Amino acid sequence: MPKMLIAYYSRTGNTKALAEAIAEGAREVDGLDVTIKPIQEVQARELLGYQAIILGSPVYYGTMAWEVKKLLDESVAFHGKLSGRVGGAFATSANIAGGNETTILAILNALLIHGMIVRGCASGDHYGPVAIEAGDARSRDQGELFGRLWGELTEKLFGGPA
């Protein structure tokens, strides 16, 4: 059974709430094991245990919080071992056009450098789900949609025959 990790950094609870919407969507996919936790509780080496890794951050100065980057920097210890796995990113910010896209794309870039597989969404938030402040019905829907899309891709690539 393929495993997905949704790890987030959240001070105010906004990014955590979006992580939970994503987890809800991912859990609708049969045969996928979904873990959600704060990024501070994730050891870099632990990432090797997941077929899908979804990382979320508030937007600080147009990109991820340093705590999220620290985990990525530490993952260099096993560089190449995540190649071919599924990746994704999400972000929350105070403003529209306040850095959500650049933050998500910076995380996706890091995952591409690991050789991972990412996907977009043809409707709504294209690169990954986004919430402004605490979010709303729209951001929850986007979170669930992305969770489902990433989950289905993971299942397609790593799920065994029934």
Next chain:
Amino acid sequence: MPKMLIAYYSRTGNTKALAEAIAEGAREVDGLDVTIKPIQEVQARELLGYQAIILGSPVYYGTMAWEVKKLLDESVAFHGKLSGRVGGAFATSANIAGGNETTILAILNALLIHGMIVRGCASGDHYGPVAIEAGDARSRDQGELFGRLWGELTEKLFGGPA
């Protein structure tokens, strides 16, 4: 008297409306001559006549419309001659996180490659003003604010003594 060009591509009128808000802000700066027009009416060589060049586009697939890129591609004929001038960008999109930031940053990158000087804004839309669909009071305020900031920078760099 330094001259600023605000050139926009607009099918629906949304990007034109944001261009007008920027022009309004820029016109508050003393001693600055502001021209606003559709990008289709701008010849590449004409860019040489301005000390500040502000370009706006709707978001199409995460970046500027090809009509805007065409003008930039044609500007290679006098590459280097815009070095040290002031640049800026603005964008309109259908969705939050629908590509506004990546569009603005793509235009800014092109202007940096020309050797131009750009600036951000510490509040609101940081990289350049953004409107969702037809925009609202917030996007008009951001447009005016950026017009003023870019105008003041142009005046500071190119305005003569009184």
Next chain:
Amino acid sequence: MPKMLIAYYSRTGNTKALAEAIAEGAREVDGLDVTIKPIQEVQARELLGYQAIILGSPVYYGTMAWEVKKLLDESVAFHGKLSGRVGGAFATSANIAGGNETTILAILNALLIHGMIVRGCASGDHYGPVAIEAGDARSRDQGELFGRLWGELTEKLFGGPA
């Protein structure tokens, strides 16, 4: 049998040469039909006939040539229909750090907005293969490697049982 399109814009032949290296790598993947052609000969609607779409451009002002963007802009006519397919990008430039990465990422962004699936490479050029000027053995190797990786992903997602 899944089909891959490698479409390039090339004036000097540099981008065409990199496209050919990618095609060579992709052709090593069993059960994949590979088409390579100049982007000017590709009609937007034709894209619907491929399970994998790989686009290449020289770097002009930090992003793709307007001719490449024009094809992407025209693809809005069937937006959503490419969702779940495989995408990729490559670029050639005159300089190191002359815009190769921003060009590749701009194309990848557009493909993500179409809902497509992209992947990176843990070694060498991470986001897509790059050549400086006419390229060299390194860039040909990177082209072949990416062709193979994108081909294998396409085969995994779209190839039927033997």
Next chain:
Amino acid sequence: MPKMLIAYYSRTGNTKALAEAIAEGAREVDGLDVTIKPIQEVQARELLGYQAIILGSPVYYGTMAWEVKKLLDESVAFHGKLSGRVGGAFATSANIAGGNETTILAILNALLIHGMIVRGCASGDHYGPVAIEAGDARSRDQGELFGRLWGELTEKLFGGPA
């Protein structure tokens, strides 16, 4: 006399060497006080003492090292106070197209969010100087050129009359 800070994070000495080339170029500008030091020795609040802030990082996973991001995150304490000052960025990486551009642009984005003024260069490395591994004559020249360009801009904006 305007003050410029060049702060770098360097484990191998590569980023430090590029910082030194930039400092050399900046010191050619009359009436500019140039300080160069490791980023670990820079307190966020100290940034307020400079009219120009130039930050350099090795490329780790397509963007700046977390130690550089930490300084930027801490600078939120005086957000808005750097508005209108001069910013710049530089990077070193192991590979061509290995993330140099995305790293420099991520730092520039952060500086734009602070409301700072940045500039590009019409020749060579457009967004900021880049070295592959230990660098070479080309990267040293680019470093000096950018140091001079950023220095001249700082002098123009903040230098007093003779």
